[in-house]
Amino acid sequence: MFFCTRLSYVSKQTVYLDYAATAPMRPEALTAMTTELATVGNASSLHASGRRARRVVEESREAIAAVLNVQPRDVVFTSGGTEADNLAIKGIYAMRQLKDPHRRRILTSPIEHHAVLDPIESLAESAGAEIQYLFADNVGRVDLDWLKTELERDSEQVALVSVMWANNEVGTIQRVAEIAELCAEFTIPFHCDAVQAVGQLPVDASLVDALALSGHKVGGPIGVGALVLRPGVNPVPLLHGGGQERDVRSGTLDTPAIAGLAAAIVAANGDMAERATRVRTLRDDLVERVTATIDDVKRNGDPDETLPGVANLSFEGCEGDALLLLLDAAGIECSRGSACTAGVPQPSHVLLAMGIDPQTARSSLRFSLGMDSTQADVDRVVEVLPDIVARARRAGTPRSSMGS
Amino acid sequence: MKVVAALSGGVDSAVAAARAVDAGHEVVAVHLALSRSPAANRVGSRGCCTIEDSHDARRVADVLGIPFYIWDLSELFETEVIDDFVSEYALGRTPNPCLRCNEKIKFTAVLDRSVAMGFDAVCTGHYARIVDGPNGRELHRAVDPGKDQSYVLAVLNEEQLSRAMFPLGDTHKADIRTEAANRGLLVADKPDSHDICFVPDGDTAGWLHNRLGDAPGDIIDATTGELVGQHEGAYAFTVGQRRGVGLGRPAADGARRYVVEVDTATSTVMIGPPTLLHIDHISGDRARWCGPALTESTQALVQVRAHGEAVPARIEVDGDVVTALLDESLRGVAAGQAMVIYDDTRVIGSSTISRATRR
Numbered sequence: 001m002f003f004c005t006r007l008s009y010v011s012k013q014t015v016y017l018d019y020a021a022t023a024p025m026r027p028e029a030l031t032a033m034t035t036e037l038a039t040v041g042n043a044s045s046l047h048a049s050g051r052r053a054r055r056v057v058e059e060s061r062e063a064i065a066a067v068l069n070v071q072p073r074d075v076v077f078t079s080g081g082t083e084a085d086n087l088a089i090k091g092i093y094a095m096r097q098l099k100d101p102h103r104r105r106i107l108t109s110p111i112e113h114h115a116v117l118d119p120i121e122s123l124a125e126s127a128g129a130e131i132q133y134l135f136a137d138n139v140g141r142v143d144l145d146w147l148k149t150e151l152e153r154d155s156e157q158v159a160l161v162s163v164m165w166a167n168n169e170v171g172t173i174q175r176v177a178e179i180a181e182l183c184a185e186f187t188i189p190f191h192c193d194a195v196q197a198v199g200q201l202p203v204d205a206s207l208v209d210a211l212a213l214s215g216h217k218v219g220g221p222i223g224v225g226a227l228v229l230r231p232g233v234n235p236v237p238l239l240h241g242g243g244q245e246r247d248v249r250s251g252t253l254d255t256p257a258i259a260g261l262a263a264a265i266v267a268a269n270g271d272m273a274e275r276a277t278r279v280r281t282l283r284d285d286l287v288e289r290v291t292a293t294i295d296d297v298k299r300n301g302d303p304d305e306t307l308p309g310v311a312n313l314s315f316e317g318c319e320g321d322a323l324l325l326l327l328d329a330a331g332i333e334c335s336r337g338s339a340c341t342a343g344v345p346q347p348s349h350v351l352l353a354m355g356i357d358p359q360t361a362r363s364s365l366r367f368s369l370g371m372d373s374t375q376a377d378v379d380r381v382v383e384v385l386p387d388i389v390a391r392a393r394r395a396g397t398p399r400s401s402m403g404s
Numbered sequence: 405m406k407v408v409a410a411l412s413g414g415v416d417s418a419v420a421a422a423r424a425v426d427a428g429h430e431v432v433a434v435h436l437a438l439s440r441s442p443a444a445n446r447v448g449s450r451g452c453c454t455i456e457d458s459h460d461a462r463r464v465a466d467v468l469g470i471p472f473y474i475w476d477l478s479e480l481f482e483t484e485v486i487d488d489f490v491s492e493y494a495l496g497r498t499p500n501p502c503l504r505c506n507e508k509i510k511f512t513a514v515l516d517r518s519v520a521m522g523f524d525a526v527c528t529g530h531y532a533r534i535v536d537g538p539n540g541r542e543l544h545r546a547v548d549p550g551k552d553q554s555y556v557l558a559v560l561n562e563e564q565l566s567r568a569m570f571p572l573g574d575t576h577k578a579d580i581r582t583e584a585a586n587r588g589l590l591v592a593d594k595p596d597s598h599d600i601c602f603v604p605d606g607d608t609a610g611w612l613h614n615r616l617g618d619a620p621g622d623i624i625d626a627t628t629g630e631l632v633g634q635h636e637g638a639y640a641f642t643v644g645q646r647r648g649v650g651l652g653r654p655a656a657d658g659a660r661r662y663v664v665e666v667d668t669a670t671s672t673v674m675i676g677p678p679t680l681l682h683i684d685h686i687s688g689d690r691a692r693w694c695g696p697a698l699t700e701s702t703q704a705l706v707q708v709r710a711h712g713e714a715v716p717a718r719i720e721v722d723g724d725v726v727t728a729l730l731d732e733s734l735r736g737v738a739a740g741q742a743m744v745i746y747d748d749t750r751v752i753g754s755s756t757i758s759r760a761t762r763r
């Protein structure tokens with residue numbers, strides 16, 4: 001029994017199933033990045049070292065643009081997905097406000113990542129924005145009729161629409177093309193947080209007006225990302241300074257990280273179909289065997305239209321953090337799938353928005369598989385999980401564990 | 405053993421966890437999030453459960469090389485400790501929330517949860533000793549009389565004690581700080597926390613006023629029956645208190661006035677000279693035994709405050725009701741406080757005081 005022998009703090013055989021939190025660096029990215037880290041050059045400098053760095057940045061930009069079906073000039077490098085989302089939302093809102101101060105409404109879904117929800121909420125607090133949450137159904141898909149109705153109601157007052165490509169907690173893929181079409185019909189800018197989709201699914205960024213991506217979710221480095229902008233969409237900058245990235249985003253370009261990001265995106269694009277098939281097979285095997293061997297397990301999210309590696313499961317009668325502790329002790333790393341507020345785990349806002357009750361939401365875990373996941377990883381989870389769930393169920397919930 | 409070490413972010417629990425690791429146990433650190441809306445930073449020695457505290461706890465776990473988790477027990481803490489605190493005060497009683505927290509949170513909710521998950525014990529930084537005695541496990545005072553916390557643990561039964569671990573009971577506080585520094589723990593110089601953790605500014609009366617609102621009433625001199633003033637809520641008064649009795653002039657007998665009785669039913673606060681505070685007959689209910697229950701009349705020591713002195717008394721027990729006949733009188737004993745019964749350094753048990761009178 002794993003637990004009876006030893007709590008393995010630093011497991012010799014860690015089973016890493018938290019790719020949606022961060023994915024291991026791809027070797028291609030590591031090589032590209034380390035090469036650049038050892039080389040001097042500010043991409044804005046005019047001398048040879050600067051030109052060399054600039055060439056790396058521009059070739060990276062071109063490579064990413066080609067994968068995403070946009071022009072290189074459309075790609076704006078940022079410090080990550082969060083900055084890209086903030087720049088899109090705050091910058092486009094400000095851009096729209098400058099042209100027409102009546103455009104205050106922001107339409108978004110309640111299942112967005114906090115990097116989208118929080119800048120919108122901050123605009124509501126400080127810049128007069130009115131938030132309109134779209135309805136997400138019980139698998140986490142945004143209701144298009146609802147969006148249409150909201151747009152028809154008074155499209156004159158809508159500043160922007162922000163809906164993610166694929167959900168980070170449950171994996172559900174949105175109907176991005178249809179949302180884009182609706183927004184185009186009303187000429188409303190559509191921002192799409194594609195942090196979880198890029199590298200996992202074919203992403204055509206030319207469909208949308210703004211698209212955020214992150215390096216470390218695709219096997220690139222942490223601390224770099226990009227915002228892809230349709231020509232004519234000129235967000236008001238958040239960061240002012242040296243005027244890099246055509247004045248939309250100042251700051252010395254991080255050549256090593258950008259090189260790593262491009263290498264990862266290109267590599268991920270190259271093996272996407274094969275990897276998706278393999279990862280999906282493993283994920284489906286995990287879900288099938290876990291639900292077959294453990295009672296009262298429920299899968300959250302759309303079973304079909306979903307990211308290949310994500311499985312969000314609720315284990316009725318447990319606390320997710322008890323499961324995490326015991327899985328961690330067994331060397332299995334996954335996640336509650338929700339951000340921590342003030343260090344205290346909260347029930348996932350995504351699951352709650354899908355109509356799942358708070359207790360079930362608290363009992364949920366996200367397993368996310370990726371490139372290096374193996375059948376042995378899945379077998380290990382299936383082997384230890386029944387005992388872990390039994391223990392966690394005995395531990396109950398803090399609210400119900402009271403004797404008297 | 406597999407041990408859950410409760411890490412508050414302070415120096416005591418840090419050294420306790422370190423000692424548990426040294427003893428060869430497999431230790432997992434757990435920080436209890438007890439506040440619904442934690443403040444960002446600790447201000448001096450006030451409050452606890454700030455985000456800074458959870459960060460400090462995490463860094464201790466890093467240094468010790470043990471896993472770290474945060475358990476959210478804020479909802480339970482609210483219902484079991486804070487609500488109880490408020491309703492006790494509303495009844496004119498003076499509860500000790502630390503005892504309540506140890507009984508209901510740390511050594512019930514956390515312990516039960518840990519045991520169910522496969523752990524053998526819960527380790528805390530309390531200053532108390534657990535000793536294997538002839539009749540099983542015994543709870544004893546810490547060797548540092550200034551830090552002894554056996555009083556707030558006197559609600560634990562033998563079963564709970566058998567799964568509790570207090571590695572600091574044999575050491576003086578000053579040595580714990582030195583040890584923490586030697587171990588490279590950054591919390592070595594962190595101030596001790598005092599007061600009630602969920603009343604961060606220390607203003608209990610103001611905090612209660614926010615929860616309970618205005619309940620104005622009379623302040624009456626118990627010796628003369630004279631109405632001497634008004635108050636905004638009897639719950640803000642505790643037997644033995646002198647501050648805030650609102651006496652603008654000396655009493656006729658020249659003696660200082662203290663709160664001698666609080667009656668929230670009529671919202672009346674009785675004040676009187678210190679002689680009226682002297683009591684020598686205490687009755688309590690909710691008897692808790694840290695080992696075999698007392699069944700016959702016993703000569704023992706009783707302590708009625710966390711940092712009070714233990715005084716000799718004859719203890720009588722009738723089911724859940726405990727009576728202490730003190731050899732000498734004590735001053736200012738409020739209902740709701742715990743009466744903890746000692747045999748020398750050993751904690752026999754405790755009871756919640758319901759009445760304190762003069763024979």
